[in-house]
Amino acid sequence: MFTGDVLCKQFGISETVYNYVNKIEREIKEKHFEKIDNIREKNQFKVIKAMQDHRLDYTHFYWNTGYGYGDPGREKVEKIYASVFNTEDALVRPSIASGTHALYLTLSGILKPGDEVISISGRPYDTLLTVLGEEGNEPNNLKEAGIIYKEIPLYKNDIDWEGALRAVSLKTKLLMIQRSTGYSFRPALTIKKIKFAIEKIREVYPNIYIMVDNCYGEFVHEFEPSDVGADVVVGSLIKNPGGGIALSGGYVAGKKHIIDRIANRLTAPGLGKEIGLTFGTGRNTLQGLFFAPHVVSEAVKGALLFGAVYASLGFEITPTLDEERSDIIQAIKFNNKDMVIKICEAVQAASPVDGHVSPVPWDMPGYADQVIMASGAFVSGSSIELSADAPIRPPYTAYIQGGLFYDHVKLSVMLSLEKMMEFEEIKNKIFN
Numbered sequence: 249m250f251t252g253d254v255l256c257k258q259f260g261i262s263e264t265v266y267n268y269v270n271k272i273e274r275e276i277k278e279k280h281f282e283k284i285d286n287i288r289e290k291n292q293f294k295v296i297k298a299m300q301d302h303r304l305d306y307t308h309f310y311w312n313t314g315y316g317y318g319d320p321g322r323e324k325v326e327k328i329y330a331s332v333f334n335t336e337d338a339l340v341r342p343s344i345a346s347g348t349h350a351l352y353l354t355l356s357g358i359l360k361p362g363d364e365v366i367s368i369s370g371r372p373y374d375t376l377l378t379v380l381g382e383e384g385n386e387p388n389n390l391k392e393a394g395i396i397y398k399e400i401p402l403y404k405n406d407i408d409w410e411g412a413l414r415a416v417s418l419k420t421k422l423l424m425i426q427r428s429t430g431y432s433f434r435p436a437l438t439i440k441k442i443k444f445a446i447e448k449i450r451e452v453y454p455n456i457y458i459m460v461d462n463c464y465g466e467f468v469h470e471f472e473p474s475d476v477g478a479d480v481v482v483g484s485l486i487k488n489p490g491g492g493i494a495l496s497g498g499y500v501a502g503k504k505h506i507i508d509r510i511a512n513r514l515t516a517p518g519l520g521k522e523i524g525l526t527f528g529t530g531r532n533t534l535q536g537l538f539f540a541p542h543v544v545s546e547a548v549k550g551a552l553l554f555g556a557v558y559a560s561l562g563f564e565i566t567p568t569l570d571e572e573r574s575d576i577i578q579a580i581k582f583n584n585k586d587m588v589i590k591i592c593e594a595v596q597a598a599s600p601v602d603g604h605v606s607p608v609p610w611d612m613p614g615y616a617d618q619v620i621m622a623s624g625a626f627v628s629g630s631s632i633e634l635s636a637d638a639p640i641r642p643p644y645t646a647y648i649q650g651g652l653f654y655d656h657v658k659l660s661v662m663l664s665l666e667k668m669m670e671f672e673e674i675k676n677k678i679f680n
């Protein structure tokens with residue numbers, strides 16, 4: 249009997265796959281886990297300190313009704329978020345339906361007709377293109393509101409700050425940076441790169457607004473983009489900062505006058521942040537934030553294991569094993585439609601929820617190509633929980649992210665490898 253015997257009987261994992269994954273795990277543990285643990289610890293302390301500084305107590309888990317004036321949970325959540333992100337203020341609401349919604353609110357809250365926004369991290373995330381009016385022709389997109397859009401591609405996986413400086417015009421109001429990989433194939437922008445670019449831009453244009461789409465990036469580093477000069481950071485609560493506990497919502501953290509403008513867009517001019525019932529979501533939101541540093545560290549370890557196993561089989565991965573991580577995504581390029589589908593099936597089969605169903609490619613609102621998504625989450629659509637998705641287009645890249653617990657990710661890595669053994673070339677590599 250070998251150590252994985254029970255596991256293998258339960259999940260149909262062969263001894264070969266079990267041993268292969270464990271061998272790779274030993275290598276990455278030795279090399280990478282300590283650094284991840286150090287970041288986790290710093291972020292955990294930061295979150296606890298913010299909660300203590302704001303004297304969080306059980307009364308903040310209550311809520312009221314109606315307009316939600318003085319909703320105790322809402323105000324506390326927003327103060328704590330502002331402290332954690334080191335900003336003057338924050339909007340954190342269950343009524344912000346998603347990350348895209350939070351980004352749209354931010355852009356439409358800040359920009360006026362005739363203003364220009366420049367993405368300085370290249371082509372943004374798919375749903376943002378629809379928001380900007382670059383794709384489709386949805387009513388109320390930013391183009392319709394008279395907002396001009398430009399983009400500067402990345403240069404060698406870094407922000408081309410010189411190109412950005414050249415592109416700025418009298419109309420330019422806001423520069424946006426997407427920290428995460430999204431559906432591109434590049435490592436996420438590190439805090440160091442974001443900091444450097446912001447400093448260079450600030451030397452010339454001290455007053456231009458800089459927004460960072462922080463989706464998937466929170467707590468991967470000890471600092472956030474708002475620690476290094478971004479005016480406003482935006483993200484989703486069913487990704488990193490919700491810790492797998494928050495049931496819904498989005499956040500925007502930044503300078504007070506910016507948050508005020510955005511709040512007027514969320515509710516109405518004159519009402520701003522002062523209204524908006526939270527229906528008692530404050531406790532979940534805060535407990536999620538408390539869990540988040542730990543959960544993110546588990547997800548990053550899981551991403552490393554996924555990456556290491558498939559890199560060892562010769563697939564191109566990003567980030568590579570030695571690149572600094574700045575989000576929780578592991579992208580693996582399969583150049584093979586069947587393989588990408590197999591990976592998603594394996595992630596689904598490892599899930600505690602919906603483990604018995606099989607994902608299929610479908611047309612998703614806001615996305616140009618068909619997408620296959622594997623997710624068996626306690627919170628629907630939550631991608632801080634282990635999930636895998638892939639746009640069905642060459643080069644057939646799978647994006648794997650999340651995992652509340654490393655062990656869960658490990659199980660899915662083993663199941664995926666077991667499925668991949670159906671391909672002769674993979675089988676040969678594993679046996680050699």
Ligand SMILES: *Cc1c(COP(=O)(O)O)cnc(C)c1O
Pocket residue numbers: 346347348349373375426427428429430461463464484
């Ligand atoms: C997920 C994501 C978004 C959009 O968030 P949703 O909650 O899915 O609307 C935007 N940008 C990036 C980089 C993301 O990863």
